[in-house]
Amino acid sequence: MTDVKFLQGNEACVEGALKAGAKFYAGYPITPSSEIAELASRKLPACDGVFIQMEDELGSMAALVGASMAGAKAFTATSGPGISLMSENIGLAIMTEAPCVVINVQRSGPSTGLATKPAQADIMQARWGTHGDHAMIALYPTTVQECYDLMIKAFNFAERFRTPVFFLSDETVGHMREKLVLHDDIPIIDRPFPKVAPEDYKPYLAGEDKVPPMAHFGSEYLVHASSSMHDETGYPNNKPENADKVIRRLYDKIYDHLDEIIITKEFNLQDADVVFVACGVSARSSREAVQILRQEGIKAGLLQLNTVWPFADEKVKEVAKNAEMIFVPEMNLGQMINEVKRVVGDKPVYGINKVDSTIITPYDIIEKVKGVRGDV
Amino acid sequence: MSRNIFDYIIEDRLPFFWCEGCGNGIILKSIAQAFADLELDQKNIVVVTGIGCWGKADDYLKTNCLHVTHGRALAAATGVKAVNPKLKVVVLMGDGDGLTIGGNHFIHAARRNLDLTAIVSNNFNYGMTGGQYSGTTPEDSFTSTSRYGSIEPPFDVCELAKSAGASYVARSTVYHVKPLEKYIKAAISKKGFSLVDVINICPTHYGRLNNMKSSVEMMEWLKNSSTTKIEEGNIYERKFAIGEFADVEKLDFSTKYVEVQKKAKEKYK
Numbered sequence: 053m054t055d056v057k058f059l060q061g062n063e064a065c066v067e068g069a070l071k072a073g074a075k076f077y078a079g080y081p082i083t084p085s086s087e088i089a090e091l092a093s094r095k096l097p098a099c100d101g102v103f104i105q106m107e108d109e110l111g112s113m114a115a116l117v118g119a120s121m122a123g124a125k126a127f128t129a130t131s132g133p134g135i136s137l138m139s140e141n142i143g144l145a146i147m148t149e150a151p152c153v154v155i156n157v158q159r160s161g162p163s164t165g166l167a168t169k170p171a172q173a174d175i176m177q178a179r180w181g182t183h184g185d186h187a188m189i190a191l192y193p194t195t196v197q198e199c200y201d202l203m204i205k206a207f208n209f210a211e212r213f214r215t216p217v218f219f220l221s222d223e224t225v226g227h228m229r230e231k232l233v234l235h236d237d238i239p240i241i242d243r244p245f246p247k248v249a250p251e252d253y254k255p256y257l258a259g260e261d262k263v264p265p266m267a268h269f270g271s272e273y274l275v276h277a278s279s280s281m282h283d284e285t286g287y288p289n290n291k292p293e294n295a296d297k298v299i300r301r302l303y304d305k306i307y308d309h310l311d312e313i314i315i316t317k318e319f320n321l322q323d324a325d326v327v328f329v330a331c332g333v334s335a336r337s338s339r340e341a342v343q344i345l346r347q348e349g350i351k352a353g354l355l356q357l358n359t360v361w362p363f364a365d366e367k368v369k370e371v372a373k374n375a376e377m378i379f380v381p382e383m384n385l386g387q388m389i390n391e392v393k394r395v396v397g398d399k400p401v402y403g404i405n406k407v408d409s410t411i412i413t414p415y416d417i418i419e420k421v422k423g424v425r426g427d428v
Numbered sequence: 429m430s431r432n433i434f435d436y437i438i439e440d441r442l443p444f445f446w447c448e449g450c451g452n453g454i455i456l457k458s459i460a461q462a463f464a465d466l467e468l469d470q471k472n473i474v475v476v477t478g479i480g481c482w483g484k485a486d487d488y489l490k491t492n493c494l495h496v497t498h499g500r501a502l503a504a505a506t507g508v509k510a511v512n513p514k515l516k517v518v519v520l521m522g523d524g525d526g527l528t529i530g531g532n533h534f535i536h537a538a539r540r541n542l543d544l545t546a547i548v549s550n551n552f553n554y555g556m557t558g559g560q561y562s563g564t565t566p567e568d569s570f571t572s573t574s575r576y577g578s579i580e581p582p583f584d585v586c587e588l589a590k591s592a593g594a595s596y597v598a599r600s601t602v603y604h605v606k607p608l609e610k611y612i613k614a615a616i617s618k619k620g621f622s623l624v625d626v627i628n629i630c631p632t633h634y635g636r637l638n639n640m641k642s643s644v645e646m647m648e649w650l651k652n653s654s655t656t657k658i659e660e661g662n663i664y665e666r667k668f669a670i671g672e673f674a675d676v677e678k679l680d681f682s683t684k685y686v687e688v689q690k691k692a693k694e695k696y697k
Contacts, residue, residue: 075511076507076510076511078506078507078510094692094695095692095696096692097685097688097689097691097692097693098689098692098693098695098696100689102510102511102685104506104507104510106503106506106536107503107532107533107536108532110499110500110503110533111500111502111503111506111532111533111536112503114496114497114500114503114504114506114507114533115503115504115506115507115510116507117494117496117504117507118476118494118503118504118505118506118507118508118509118510119507119508119510119511120507121494121507121508122474122507122508122509122511122512122515123511123512124507124511126507126511140497140500141496141497141500141504143497144496144497144500144504148494148496269474269492269494269508269512269515270471270472270474270492270512270514270515271471272471273471274470274471274490274491274492275492275493276486276492276493277493277494277495278486278493278494278495279479279495279496279497280495286493287487288487
């Protein structure tokens, strides 16, 4: 029987994680994500999982890697200040290829900023927060239902590609309540397990798809995992050709599979002259703005990015082709807009930006569009 | 089946890369000896290491290994053990790694009493980066970043672990190998957070700057500065007490968490 609930976005994240098979949560309390920890602490132990509240976010992220390497699907939730600390061991998860999901319910910064207010200013932090060359998958929900659906997909991507996956939410999506259908429609993917004999197993030997099969600690396979540069055996190898091979493989295993990873939704784009590219709460306002503008005779449409990283280059190019102008509403001073500009060539691209800790409303968007078009 | 140290140490990788006269090999051999004596299956052991000279110990081991970022070994080990309490999880940290950058994880791991074994190679400086002072460097010591003498008092690793709640706490030195092996074995066997503080020698850095130019001189120093009477030890005066500081019976985290799982299942059945 499919359960229907009325829940917060944050709560829906936990429901999605449990549906995906999460067995471990380590985290540190922080507004506006704490509901995720609270619900995980209640429900995980009922599913034979473990919740642990760590001493800080550095430790939380390290614990996630440990649990993942020991075989558990693992996740954590925090906000920007916590991500700043977790960034160290997000790199560890990338390097050890430990699948895990990191939720960032974004709030207004910099630093402690406005703890209870929304922002979308961690878009680039998600991409480049941890040092060194790397790829990153980041999903962004717009609705409570998407918190559930995309959380399952976030776990699937983490397992499928052996990588940490960012789940970028924002205070508004995290705290709003909407109808949630707890359906079973999304298949659950588990990490690829090795098929070779234990004595032949090399923990970082990948096949054609560049994702190495993963044994866990305590299995019949011995696993050697390391934050430091290593070869297929997991043991150190400092040769330049090895470093080149490893860094490129870690990157390619994501970028070779963009068709699997890029998730977008399109609203009224068929004949749109005015195209919005947005995510999260700003996509919600954009969708409303599309309806109002169309009632007034302006052909507007929305490309909603549910996969923020890797950036949906091809899809953005495609929807921009017939557009007269593109608008990027985002609650920061212009982060995603630079990605849009990078891919759309000569098309005019306008930012709709707000950093006063209030959301971008449909009317903010409409006003900007009319201003640029000269309708006012 | 009788086992020996080369069931755990990769013989082909010897000699160790550590400097001539370093005591890390003595500690690693003692750990492998403990594994052998306890007849542990390599596949059931996870050795978690941090960063630094001692953090390279996993390069020589054929157990499961997880080599992580600087200071985070205990936190990573917490995740490993929490999801699979059957694994023997042994955490190797230096004084810079475990007690300085990782100090917060250290006290909380001891408090949480998860069944982990922490073995600290305590050589009073950051060897890998050139001998800078750490959180255990004795006051007035000379290091590459305290050339006028360190003005910071050190942590007593054992007292810190004990007061934070560790189930088992012991100290030996690389000179006192028999007690070292005994304490490591006891620590691995203990259910709950256990710690062995191993006073180690770094002739390359700490010794050179503190009038001990060879490992022999440093070994003499350990011999003459140690006491088996715990009450006579005083880390602040470089008098090292060797012995067991704590050995208490209390429920570990995982045993208690089974009760949490029961209660949660009752609520959500």
